[in-house]
Amino acid sequence: MPTIQYIYSAHSAFAYLGSARLMALCAQHNVTLIHKPVLLSPVVEAQGSQPFHARTQAHVDYFFGREIERWAEFRDVPVINYRPTYHDADYSLASGMIIALGESGAAVDAMAHRILEAHWRDDADLSNPVTLAELATSLGHDAQSLIARAASNACQDALGANSDWARTQDVFGSPTYIVDGDAFYGQDRLELVARALETPFASPNWTNPTVDP
Template identity: 30%
Template sequence: MTKTVEFYFDLGSPATYLAYTQLPKICAATGSELRYIPMLLGGVFKATGNASPAMIPAKGRYMFQDLDRYAKRYAVPLRFNPHFPINTLLLMRAVTGMQLHQPQRFAAFVDCLFNALWVDGRSLNEPETVAAVLSEHGFDPQEVLALCNDESVKAALKDNTETAVKRGVFGAPSMFVGNQLFFGQDRLDFVEEALRQA
C-alpha cells in the first residue's frame, strides 16, 4: 500500500507555503503520495479557539524571523506579505473547486496563488488583483468565480474543515501520516521519519 501524507492547508499561512515547497521532495524521496486537502484556517481557528501567532506582536515578529531562517535553509523565496492577514474564504473555495472540477490544473493553480502571496506579496484580498493573477497564469477569472459560488464546492470546503477539526487539527500546516498528526513546517523531519517507518 502506498504511504500517504494528508496535507491540510490554507493559502494564507506562510508556514504552509514553506511546507508546500518541501513536501513533494519528501514524498518523492520516500516513495509516498502527497494528498492535498484544502481547509479554511479561519474556520479551524473559530472551532478550536486558536488564533494566528501573528496576532501577538512579539510572537509574530519572532515567527517571521524564524520563517525567514527556514526559507534560507530550504533555498526558497519568501517575502512577508504586506497585506497580511489575507481573507482566504474565496481563495480556498477556488482551490477546492479546481481540485474537484479541474484536477489536471490544480497544482498550477495552487502554485500561482502561493507564489502571488508569499513571493510576490500581492494583495489577494482584492478581487481585481486575484483576477489579474489568475489571468497572468492562464486561468479564466470568471470560470474560477463560478466555482467559488458552486454549492457543492462550498460544501466540500466546509466538510474538509470540519473533518480537520474532528481529527485534531488546530492550525496550518497540518499533516497526517496514518493517524499521526504533525503540525508546522518545522516538523517535516518527523513527517519524513514517519513515512520511512510506515
C-alpha cells in the first residue's frame, strides 16, 4: 500500500484548507497517511525563513487575508475571516493528542482534521485542555485518558523528534507531503500529489547553482 508522509503543524491554515482534499485522495488511491505533526517555528527557522512576528505587515495581511480566503472558497472549506484569536498559543498538547493515537489510521485522520478545523473554523484555543477534552469526546475518545497520554514525555518527545526529523528532510513549511521520497510543499500541490500517486514524476535533472552569501 502506498504511503504519504504528512508533515504539518496543528494550527496550520493551509494544512486545514487541504485536509479534506488530502483525506479524499488517500481514500481514492488506497493510501496510508503517515502523520508527523511538528512544532512549526523551529522547522521554518531552520531553513532561514523568518517567523511571522518578524515579517512585514503586508506579508502577514496577505497570508492571513486574501490567500486564505481564496483557497477556502476554492476548496469549499469554512474558515473564520480573521487571524485566530489564539494563534500564538502553545499547541504542543493538541499535537500530542494526534501523536497519542498513532501514526496512521482513521482515528488519527479524524483527530488531525478536527483540531485544524476547531482552530480555523471555530476559533478554538488549542492550548486549553477543556477545549481539547471536548474535541476528544466529540470523536468518541476517553478525553482525560487521551489528554494524559498527549501530555506524557513519550508523546512530547515524539513531537520534538518529528520536528528534528523534518529539519533533516529540509522541510520548510506546513503542510508538506512526501510521496515515495518526493516532497510537495503546500496544499496547493495536492493535485500534483494526486498525479504522483498514479505516475511518479521523473527524477530532477537540474543542478542548483551555488549562491554567494
